[in-house]
Amino acid sequence: FSLYTNYSVQLKNGLKEEAEEIYKEFTSKNPLIDATIIFANPKFKVVVGNFKHKIEAEHLLKKISKEYPDAFIVRLKP
Numbered sequence: 620f621s622l623y624t625n626y627s628v629q630l631k632n633g634l635k636e637e638a639e640e641i642y643k644e645f646t647s648k649n650p651l652i653d654a655t656i657i658f659a660n661p662k663f664k665v666v667v668g669n670f671k672h673k674i675e676a677e678h679l680l681k682k683i684s685k686e687y688p689d690a691f692i693v694r695l696k697p
Contacts, residue, residue, distance in 0.1 A: 626676035628683070629693045631665040638663035645687075652679070657695075666693065 631641045638656050642665050646654050654667040667683075670676045676692045683690060 626670045626673045626692055626694050627666045627668045628676055628680050628687075628690050629664055629666050630683075630687045630690050632659070632662050635663050638665050641665045641687075649683075666695065 630645060631638055642654055642656050645652075645665070645667060649667070652667055653669045654665065657664045657666055668676055668679045670679070673692065673694075680690055680692055
C-alpha cells in the first residue's frame with residue numbers, strides 16, 4: 620500500500636544510485652515537499668508531491684521543469 624495515491628510528479632526512473640542522487644538533491648532544495656523512491660523492478664522511481672488535484676501537481680511540475688526537464692505527472696495506484 621502506498622500513501623501516494625493522488626497526483627505526483629515523477630523526476631526519475633533509473634538505477635538505484637541515480638534515483639538516490641536525485642532524491643537527495645531534490646529534498647535538500649525542497650524540504651517542504653514530500654518525496655519518495657519507489658522500487659519498480661528493475662528500476663527506481665523518484666516521485667515528489669502528493670496532491671489530491673492534478674492542477675496542484677501541474678503547478679509543481681511547472682516550478683521544477685527547468686531543473687527536471689524529464690519530469691511528468693503520475694497518478695499512483697494504492
